[in-house]
Amino acid sequence: MAPAVFALGGxxxxxxLVSQRMxxxxxxxxxxxxxxxxxxxxxxxxxxxxxxxxxPILGLGSDLVPVMGFRKGPYMITATLLSIGAFTCIxxxxxxxxxxxxxxxxxxxxxxxxxLLSEAQYATKIQEVPNAGPDLLSCLxxxx
Numbered sequence: 001m002a003p004a005v006f007a008l009g010g011x012x013x014x015x016x017l018v019s020q021r022m023x024x025x026x027x028x029x030x031x032x033x034x035x036x037x038x039x040x041x042x043x044x045x046x047x048x049x050x051x052x053x054x055x056p057i058l059g060l061g062s063d064l065v066p067v068m069g070f071r072k073g074p075y076m077i078t079a080t081l082l083s084i085g086a087f088t089c090i091x092x093x094x095x096x097x098x099x100x101x102x103x104x105x106x107x108x109x110x111x112x113x114x115x116l117l118s119e120a121q122y123a124t125k126i127q128e129v130p131n132a133g134p135d136l137l138s139c140l141x142x143x144x
Contacts, residue, residue, distance in 0.1 A: 083110035
């Protein structure tokens with residue numbers, strides 16, 4: 001399990017902080033640490049990328065079911081807490097391969113949830129003040 005922790009930690013250090021690219025760069029090393037063969041790795045890779053497919057459901061759900069009047073923040077906080085728990089699970093104990101894949105999937109879910117909901121939020125702000133739209137997008141582009 002130690003190689004998987006070092007792969008995730010090293011990739012996080014390489015990117016400066018946790019990002020979607022970090023997780024996807026680390027996945028092959030995690031599979032290598034568990035000696036996963038190629039066909040099984042493809043199945044696990046599909047599971048890890050599942051949050052990409054549920055983005056429309058996340059967006060619709062957050063709009064239809066506000067939590068205490070808030071449509072985006074509670075979902076972003078929940079996804080982040082799940083992601084922190086997933087990192088803790090991977091780092092803190094020796095987990096099985098399937099548990100590690102589920103944890104990585106939760107981490108990717110957090111990236112996708114926060115990305116989608118923050119994009120929806122600034123799209124709403126652009127609609128409210130159309131003249132500020134280009135400035136806002138320029139600021140966001142510099143962030144990336």
